[in-house]
Amino acid sequence: MSSSTPSTTANGTDSKQYKGDRSPCAPSRVLHVRKVPIEVSEAEVVSLGVPFGKVTNLLMLKGKNQAFIEMASEEAAMTMVNYYTTATPHVRNQPVYIQYSNHRELKTDNLPNQGRAQAALQAVNAVHTGNMSLSGTATASDGGMMPGQSPVLRIIVENLYYPVSLEVLHQIFSKFGTVLKIITFTKNNQFQALLQYADPMNAHHAKVALDGQNIYNGCCTLRVEFSKLTSLNVKYNNDKSRDFTRLDLPSGDGQPTLDPTMQTAFGAPGIISSPYPGAAGFAPAIGFPQAGLSMQAMPGALGPLTIPSSAMTGRMAIHGMTPTAIHSVLLVSNLNPDSISPHELFILFGVYGDVHRVKILFNKKENALIQMADATQAQLAMSHLNGQRLYGKVIRVTISKHQTVQLPREGQEDQGLTKDFSGSPLHRFKKPGSKNFQNIFPPSATLHLSNIPPSTTDDFLKDLFASSGYTVKAFKFFQKDRKMALIQLGSVEEAIQALIHLHNHDLGENHHLRVSFSKSTI
Known part of the structure; x- marks a missing residue:
């Protein structure tokens, strides 16, 4: 048997040597995967390696719950092992363990039952290189790297409904290799960052895997491209910029990444500011006290990037921490009890998520509970919505201690104050990946x-709003699409009330008007 062909016996050696005090093998592009569930497919095992580079061979030993993965380069294998050492991968909800094999390559040509492994390799790699080609940075023939490619990425975060910190970016991008430097800034009203890897290949893999992904479910979308810069010059280590290779840099002014109004809106300190504990057994952690961060001086040493279950239904969210606690029920207070109804609260709060239940409190009708998805x-x-004016009163919105809104029991007096909207056809965010997430x-x-139906005129729509008591200051149809228009009213309070009253208004011709807030002005 060739020394480079793992078979059952070679694999047994790998296993036996592992027991507890086994000295780790030297880095190799062949990786040994243990505790693989018996029902796992070849493609699932190959997928463990794909984020880190091309997988060139696979050997499955199902009877022993083990597998061998061969990566195209030792560097890709090292990045993969470094990452999975601290973020244990799970396949079919079972943890699997990855380490270097004592084999330098896999020779599987003469082994039986390799057809499925080779088919899985071709399929998974084809999808991966297909993605690379689409991104305009790679071709299948050169393995994806363009010559002279920069190790610096430019990152834009779109749909920034939660603050994204430098630490969050580090945690996400460290998966693909050693991050040396990060600079964050705001440009054109967008949160952006420049991030420098130790190696251009790391930057390439990160771009392919992360461009277009959401950090949180339905928002904070990453746009990743190569920067024209080939190196970053970081002057300060603070919450806006960081050089992970130089601990001696001053903190400078340490201005907060978010402007004060955003900080107020998200409630200081940031929703997602939580220290990441260093992983045990590695080099001493570098502490950045002003950022509340404890981080390892090695790639991939941050906590695991798990996918929250809510992300499974929407577009994939790649950041492991949910932005808040489990509570999805809001307490709304200082409502105008003479004017508000459960349906109106459903329409207004439905702009920001799918409202399942609304309860106006029977004995305190200026308060309501709203259960979001x-x-x-x-x-x-x-x-x-916290602090907005509704029917002449400034409403207060906080997270409730209740975990659900209870429906009234049979025969219990309720006056129609509790409504279940979970089956409503008016939910805006039911469809995964819907454009509504971006608007x-x-x-x-x-x-x-x-x-808007094709026959509807601007005068008709202006009259619709004016006759409902709203001041119409300006109106215009979209040039390219007359199914859409902008209308400017006298105040934000008027616009809130108009949205509540006229969203889903029947315009005839089987068209119901859809109303949202706009970021544009006329």
């Missing part, structure tokens, strides 16, 4: 109208 949406609604804005005097 999840905690992310509850936080979003709270940050945008969530704070209340504004300008409303975005859509689903």
Whole structure:
């Protein structure tokens, strides 16, 4: 048997040597995967390696719950082992363990039952290189790297409904290799960052895997591209910039990444500011006290990036921490009890998430409980609607201690104050990946109208709002699409009330008007 062909006996050696005090093998591009559930497919095992580079071979030993993965380069294998050492991968909800093999390559040509492994390799790698080609940075023939490619990435975070800190970016991007430096800044009203890897290949893999992904479910979308810069010059280590190779840099002014109004909206300190504990058994942690951060001086040593279950239904969220506690119920106070109804609260709060239940309190009708689909949406609604004026009163929105809104028992007097909207056809965010996720804005005097029938005129729509008691200051159809328009009203308070009253208004021709807040002005 060739020394480079793991078979059952070679594999047994790998296993036996592992017992507890086994000295780790020297780095190799062949990796040994243990405790693989017997029902796992070849493609699932290959997928463990794909984020780190091309997988060139696979050997499954199902009877022993083990597998061998061969990566295209030793560097890719090292990045993968470093990451999975601290973030144990799970396949079919079972932890699997990855370490270097004492084999330098896999020779599987003469082994039986390799057809499925080779098919899985081709399929998974084809999808991966296909993604690379689409991103305009790679071709299948050169393995994805363009010559002279920069190790610096430019990152833009779109749909920034939660603050994204430098630490969060470090945690996400460390998965793909050693991050040397990060600089964050705001440009064109967008949160952006420049991030430098130790190696351009790391930057390439991160770009392919992360471009277009959401940090949180339905928001904070990453746009990743190569920077023209080839190196970053960091002057200060603080919450806006960090050089992980130089602990001697001063903290400078340490201005907060978020402007004060954003900080107020999200409630200081940031929702997602939590220290990441260093992993045991590694080099001493570097502490950045002003950022409340404890981080390892090695790649991938941050906590595991798990996918919250809420992300499974929407577009994938890649950041492991949910932005809030589990509570998805809001307490709304200082309502105008003479004017408000459960349906109106459903329409207003439905701009920021899917409202499942609304209860106006029987004995305190200026208060209501609103149950959103999840905690992310509850936080979003709270940050945008707390402090807004509704029917002449400034409403207060906080997270409730209740975990659900109870429906009234049979025969219990309720006066129609509790309503279940979980089956409503008016939910805006039911469809995973819906465009509505990208069009969530704070209340504004300008409303975005859509689903307008072709025969509807601007005068008809202006009259609709004016006859309902609203001051119409400006109106315009979209040039390219007359199914959409903008209308500017006298105040934000008027626009809130108009949205409540005229969203889903029947315009005839089987069209119901859709109303949202706009970020544009006319």
